[in-house]
Amino acid sequence: MRSKYLILPFLVIVLASSVFAYGRVLEVTLKIVKDDYVSLEDLKTKIGFAGEYEKGNYTVTASYDSKSSESFKFTPKFEINVFEGGIHKRIGTNVIRQILYLPYDDGLSVLEVTNDGEIAGIFPVRDLLCNEDSICGGNETFISCPLDCESHSADGVCMAIKDNECDPDCSFERDSDCKKEIKETKQSDPLLKIYFVIIALILGFIIYLSVHLFVRRK
Numbered sequence: 573m574r575s576k577y578l579i580l581p582f583l584v585i586v587l588a589s590s591v592f593a594y595g596r597v598l599e600v601t602l603k604i605v606k607d608d609y610v611s612l613e614d615l616k617t618k619i620g621f622a623g624e625y626e627k628g629n630y631t632v633t634a635s636y637d638s639k640s641s642e643s644f645k646f647t648p649k650f651e652i653n654v655f656e657g658g659i660h661k662r663i664g665t666n667v668i669r670q671i672l673y674l675p676y677d678d679g680l681s682v683l684e685v686t687n688d689g690e691i692a693g694i695f696p697v698r699d700l701l702c703n704e705d706s707i708c709g710g711n712e713t714f715i716s717c718p719l720d721c722e723s724h725s726a727d728g729v730c731m732a733i734k735d736n737e738c739d740p741d742c743s744f745e746r747d748s749d750c751k752k753e754i755k756e757t758k759q760s761d762p763l764l765k766i767y768f769v770i771i772a773l774i775l776g777f778i779i780y781l782s783v784h785l786f787v788r789r790k
């Protein structure tokens with residue numbers, strides 16, 4: 573009976589991880605003009621869940637240096653939310669912004685978008701993901717560019733790694749190194765030491781005075 577209860581959460585985890593792949597993810601923001609071109613608005617690597625892209629008239633093909641390419645299919649909805657006359661409505665539009673969460677792997681060089689088999693945009697992404705100039709900036713993160721970015725770089729991605737450095741992108745709860753940093757700054761605060769000495773002196777003086785008065789009364 574007990575083993576049944578132990579197996580259940582395990583099965584849920586296996587099922588969830590097969591539906592939503594958790595790991596290194598490429599967040600791709602595309603501007604799509606209906607029946608026309610596609611442009612690349614933003615690109616960022618992070619840790620998270622990749623989406624499911626198996627059906628649709630649009631295809632994103634990710635080409636790698638070392639391995640065969642991978643394709644992801646989706647159908648953009650040319651609609652936007654509007655608030656009109658006190659109600660929320662969805663109306664048709666010709667331009668939309670589509671965000672895709674693709675599984676990310678090292679060596680990604682080109683993203684190509686096709687609409688019904690016709691090329692709508694080709695984007696060389698290698699230098700965007702890592703330009704190897706020893707500066708962590710632009711679209712680079714520790715995930716796509718460990719050469720330029722450090723695990724604790726301010727790159728918009730929280731890497732909760734124990735490396736004795738607080739990642740400014742993490743909350744204090746997520747990166748245990750940040751908690752330690754707070755503790756250390758508290759300990760080394762010179763003002764805190766002065767307050768402590770003053771309080772100790774006042775307490776000492778009160779005790780001295782009390783003892784002195786007590787002895788005199790006797």
Ligand SMILES: [Ca+2]
Pocket residue numbers: 702703704705706707708709712720
């Ligand atoms: Ca760089």
Ligand SMILES: [Ca+2]
Pocket residue numbers: 723724725726727728729730731739740741
């Ligand atoms: Ca970071």
